[in-house]
Structure formats: C-alpha cells, structure tokens
Amino acid sequence: MYKTAMLTKDLVAASSKPLLLSILAGGESYGYEIIQKVRELSGGQIEWSDGMLYPVLHRLERDGLIDSEWKEADTGRERKYYFISSDGRKALKTERQQWLAVHNSLCKLWKIKPVSI
C-alpha cells in the first residue's frame, strides 16, 4: 500500500502557526490536546516534538495572537489553556489566504480542483 511520507522539518515549522491558530479558533485548548489533534488531523504525517510546541505557543502569545490562563480541568489537574485573540483571528485570515493561494497554484499545476478563497 502507498504510504505518504512525513512532512519535512521546514514545512512542519512553516505550518505550525496556521495550524495552531486554526485549532484555537475552534475553541480553547492545552498543549497535550493540541498535539493529539494535530496528529489525528494529519493522520500521523505531522509529528511535532511535544516539548517544542510550547516555545511556538509562547511566541504566538508574545505576538498577541493568542492568550493563556491556568485553569483546573475536569480531572482536577491544572492546565494552561490557550485561546485565540482578536489579532489572532485577523492573522489567521491572512494565513488562510496565503496558504490557499499556494494550494491553488499547486492545484492548477497538478490539475486538481482548487478551493475557493
């Protein structure tokens, strides 16, 4: 059976911002849950080193695109939840347009039906 290769390191790094913003646009989340979600969405093709997620999240937070707060989960354990800010939503809109522009260009080249932006 044909097996799709894992994404390259550069592509994983470049896609981390839109992925994180998109996940958080769907609702607040915490590190472990985000990692699980990305793995599930990508069918295991995007493998983030768990520990490396946090510097990325902190960078987005520093840029004002997301915010965070410690909250008690159902299990009683405290977790740091991240949520998207209004600037983050704007940034996500731009990211979406840019990624779809790349996607559509490739679709035309490979003769696949493009997605409307």
Next chain:
Amino acid sequence: MAGRSQLPVQIMENQTRFDLNAAIENWRNELAAQPHLASDDRRELETHLRDAIAGFQQLGLNDEESFWLACKKIGQLRQIGKEFKKNKIFTMNKRVIGFGTGYGLVTGFVMFLVGLWLAYRADAGLVKLFLMLNAPAIGLITRLHGDSYDWGSNAGLLQLIIAFLIYWTTLGTLVGLVLYIWLMPPQNRKTPKRA
C-alpha cells in the same frame, strides 16, 4: 545456574520497583537545571508529561513504559531549553529597546524644558546640577564645536536637543536593561482577553 534462574524474578522485581513519582521527580530536577525555563514553563511541561503518561497508561502500558515514552515524546530538555532561550532573548530586546527609547525621548525633552526654565530662573545651584546631569551631552557639543559654539542660535538649540535626546536615550536604554534584568519577572503576564 542459580543466578540464571533468578533473572526473571529480578526483572519482575525491577518492574514492580519502578516508582513513577520518583521518576517524575528526577525528570523535574533535570528540567529545573535548564537555565532558560521559568517556573511557569516548567509547570506547563510537567503537566504535559503527566498527560502523556496518563495517555499511554490508558493504552495499557505500564508505569515505566508510559514514563519513558512520554519523556521521549517531549524531547531532549536541553534542546527545549535552547528554544525557550531564543524566545526570551527576542522578547527582552524588544522590551529594552522600546522602554529605553521611550524613556530617553521623554527625559530628553523634559531635560530640555528644565534647561529652558533654569535659563530664566538662573539659580546657580540648580544650573550647576543641571549641567552636571547633562555633562556628557553638553561635552559632546563643545567637543564638536569648541568655544565657537553659539548656544543662542536656532541651529545651536537644535543640536542641543539632539545631543540631549542621544544622551538620554542611551542612558535610558542602559537603565531599561538593568531594570529589566533586575525587576521584571520571566513571565510578565498580561490580562488575557478572549476574542
């Protein structure tokens, strides 16, 4: 022969002897040894480790397997520390430059107004203090122009303002740097705002 027959028993003992809390404690100590991680960062990473361990345990793995796999997933702590360091340096630079420039511009302007006020009041003690505070800026101008410097002309006034701004901005940046290192906590939290 006797030693060989005890081997499986020893393995079983080792398995039951694995202390998950002690292993987490050791991991936490290793994490604490990373210089660029704030207590909040360490707390967050430990929460992640515990979540990952719980996830593997739910899949049916024992404590030891779950712990080692969770550690592996989190990655090398030294590498994580390096990534956090990159963030920290960038944030620090931005804050110091912003604070220093703002502080310098404001104080430079205030000092200029104080200078004007003193010129009218002409209190010898205050003038002396003012000149001492601004000695580097005034010294810079007199060094460039010598005794021929015309303090009263518009060009002279402009140069004086620029010299004050350069002097106070430089000083402000240095003060900002010292204050940042001395006073600012690693996680300077702002009030979260939901979109």
